[in-house]
Amino acid sequence: MGTWPAQAALPPGFQRSTVVSGLSEPTVLEFAPDGRLFVGERGGRILTVENGSLLPLPLVQLAADTLNGERGLVGLALDPNFATNGYLYAYYTTNEPRNRVGRLTVVGNTADPSSEVVIWQNPDLAADFHHGGTIHFGPDGALYIATGDQMVSANAQDLSNQHGKILRVARDGTIPPDNPFVRVPGAQAPIWAYGLRNPFRFVFDPATGALWIGDVGGNVAESWEEVNRGVPGANYGWPNQEGRVCYVSDCSAYTFPVYAYQHNNPAYSTDQVQASITLGPVYRASAFPAAYQGALFFGDYANRWIRSLVFDAGGVVSADPLFDSPPDAGTIVDLRVGPDGALYTVTIGVAFSGEADVGAVHRLAFPGGGGNQPPVAVESADPRQGPAPLTVPFTSAGSTDPDSGPGALTFSWTFGDGGTSTEPNPVHTYAARGLYLARLTVSDGAAATTTDAIPITVGSPPVAIITQPPPGTLYRAGDVIPFAGTATDLEDGALGAGAFVWQVVLRHADHTHPFFGPTAGATQGSFTIPATGHGPENTFYEIELTAIDSDGLQGKASRAILPVVSPLALDTVPSGIPIFLDGQPQLTPRVYQSLSGFIHTVEAQPSFVLGAAPYLFDRWSDGGARVHTLVAPEGGGGATAFYTPTASVLSTASVRFRGTGGGTTIDRIKVPVDPPTPADVGAGDFTVEFWMRGTLADNVTPSGPYRASGDTEESNVDWIYGNIIV
Incomplete structure (x- = not known):
């Protein structure tokens, strides 16, 4: 459990209130033009908040897969013409499982699942983690889609798949002809930008149209969270570059972030080294003070804070002040x-x-405009649980008005069962068993503050007990973990399988990832500890059981199981050359706290310039190939990559593309070839197939077959492709 720095929760004049609570893993928000708020839950349910109240029936329930990992509903977008066509787009994982963007038609406050039209879906099946998930319409009318690398870092650099990318499609799912890789052989046509790990949230600036991408960083202390400026065709470098660090000899082809913060920087992390960026909006409304105009808000799911980026006149980040202090921002996954x-x-x-x-x-609002500060609302109640009828004294003690006006404080209570009160310290009796949410709103006549709900439990919640696995259970990669439990209730007696809900979460540092479930209707089951996938360092699993009785009251139990750690000592000779472990860069020397039996892929770079000295890979100490599998042994182990110095990392051999310019035959492009120098191909011609993106000279306009579809004569950047006989 983390410790949080002492900070003011929000800047002066701002207030926090809860719009709706008690939701089941909500992930995304989307506002309709008429003010309705659509809330998407990971399980596929989309809810509607109208006039500040949650409607009792969902807008729609999609058949979303949440059984494994972070799959589920994570993105919503409204058609630019939603007011007339009612089109709502949803990014979710189907039961196949496959990530998809489906278009639904909203009529009133419902959307028939049968109205779904598939706009896009990934050609590959979904992994457990790193799905991206944001969808937005750009100022050009196209639909932009964020996808994660699916826990395979190499995907981000591979144009033949749609993972670790920003995609761009038309509203009907067709491919815009001016997408940057449309005419690149082997490339997926929807790709707009690539080289991203998990671009969970991105936004468009409503004033300038600029696209900003928040890319969630790696899982080690040296990892970085990034904010990138969206550029068509850009390569953001993952996994070869992250934050301000280049892990290979040359990162000149990559687009570096506009802003980044590192996991091990105590200014951004708790006592746990962790981070997970959730990018928010560029503020262009008028309800906040002028200093926030143009600020880019973002949160951190793991560290539970919100900050804003401030830009100078040249568009450079000049500050990143804290806006909502930890842990008050909570496990934040979307901002609008x-x-x-x-x-x-x-x-x-x-x-x-x-x-x-x-x-x-x-x-989070600023009712303090004009100098008035909102009141501070504090509520408490005792008792909060007991048999029916339950009489509960409530108190507003501690509620204050920082600037004493303009009017005297007034109090408005809602008790969750239909009862209300305007007394500062009311007493309320609950007649029926059930769970109720009580709230207090305090007003000074010009501004009001509403508290978070106090749960009042009337009746006896069930007692849930996890019987399997036993306390102290240890696990190794590949182990099958059985779970089982019982639940009894004072009124209902022993509860049957229909009352049970199970979920397994992956605890990582001081935050969690969904891993298995929720799944209902069974008193027992099992799950398997993965041998690949999410890195095992600084993680363990926790089994959660929720039992629900006939009154809707809940009893909970949890059971942690712990890993059999296998330390892996990883290094290079000379030390200091980065290696890749499961596709993620690792600085050396490094002791990675792995899991016994976990199957890693270790990769040594073929060459590297350390300082000013070039080196070539020679061998691994365990005899493996440059890229090979390393199974974490019981008790630990490791491997060292040996390098040899060389006069030059690149040979003098090259492939040349020749052209005619100014009446003289000259080299237009000379591409160095990695050693060893290729053997002579022998007599006769051979064909080189190539594609490249070039910037034409100012006095040259693209023409003929070399101009990509959609380019204009004024364009000076073009894709060139074809075959050359050498």
């Missing part, structure tokens, strides 16, 4: 500006035994 100019946030509230957090939508 509402039609009222307030900032709305979503906390996913994945169940685990750490700090309490709920699935909820919050509103």
Whole structure:
């Protein structure tokens, strides 16, 4: 459990209120032109908040897969013509499982699942983690889609798949002819930009149209969280470059981030080394003070704060002030500006035994304009649980008005069962068993503050007990972990399988990842510890059981199981040459705390310039190939990559493309060839197939077959491709 620095929760004049809580892993928000708020839950349910109230029936329930990892519904977007056509787009994982963008037609406050039209879906099946998931319409009317690398880092650099990319399609799913890789042989036509790890959230600036990408960083202390400026055709470098660090000899082909922060920087992390960026909106509304105009908001899911990026006149980041302090921002997974100019946030509230957090939508507003400060609302109640009828004294003690006006404080209570009160310290009696949410709103006549809900449990919640696995259970990669439990209730007696909900979460540092479930309707089951995938360092699994009785009251139990750690000592000779472990860059020397039996892929770079000295890979100490499998042994192990010095990393041999310019035959492109120098191909012609992107001289206009579709005569950047007989 983390410790959080002492900070003011929000800047002066701002207030936090809860719009709706008690949601089941909400992931995304989308505002309709008429002010309705659509809230997507990971399980595929889309809810509607209208006039500040959650409607009792969902807009739609999609058949989304959430059984493994982070799959599920994670993105929503409204058609630019939503007011007339009712089109709502959803990014989710199907039960196949495959990541998809489907278009639904909203009529009133419902959307028939049968109205779905598939706009895009990934050619490959979905992995457990790194799905990306944001979808937005750009100022050009095209639909932009973020995809993660699916836990295979090499995917990000591979144009033959759609992982680790920003994609761009038309509203009907067809490919715009001016996409940058449309005419590149072997490349996937929807790709707009690539080289990303997990671009979970991206946004368009409503004033300038600029695209900003938040790329979630790696899993080691030296990893970076990034904010990138979206550029068509750009390569953002993952896994060869991250943040401000280049892990290979040359990163000149990559687009570096506009802003980045490192996991091990104590200014951004808790006592746990962790981070996970959730990019938010560029603020262009008028409800916040002028200093926030043009600020780019972003949160951190793992560290539970919100900051804003401030840009100078030249567009360079000049500051990143804290806006909402940890842990108050919660497990934040989306941020939007509402039609009222307030900032709305979503906390996913994945169940685990750490700090309490709920699935909820919050509103951060500035009612303090004109000098008035909103009141501070404090509520408490005792008792909060007991048999029916339950009489509960409530108190507003501690509620204050920082600037004493303009009016006297007034109080408005809602008790969750239909009862209300305007007394500062009311007493309320609950007649029926059930779970109720009580809230207090305090007003000074010009501004009001609403508290988070206090849960009042009337009746006896069930007692849930996990019987398997036993306490102290250890696991290795590949182990099958059985789970089982019982639940009893004072009113209902022993509860049957229909009352059970199971979920397994992956605890990573001080945050969680969904791993298995939720799954309901069974008193027992099992899951398998992966031998590949999410890195095992600084992780363990936690089994969560929720039992629900006939009154809707819940009892919970959790059981942690712990890894059999296998330390891997990784190094190079000379030390200091980065290697790649499961595709993620690692600085050497490095002791990686792995899991016994976990199957890693270790990769040594073929060459590297360390300082000013070039080196070539020679061998691994374990005799493996330059890229090979390393199984973490019981008790630990390791491997060292040996390099030899060389006069030059690149040979003098090259492939030349020749052209005619100014009446003289000259070399137009000379591409060095990695050693060893290729053997002579012998007599006769041979064909080189190539594609490249070039910048034409100012006095040259693209023409003929060399101009990509959609380019104009004024364009000076073009794709050239074809075959050359050498």
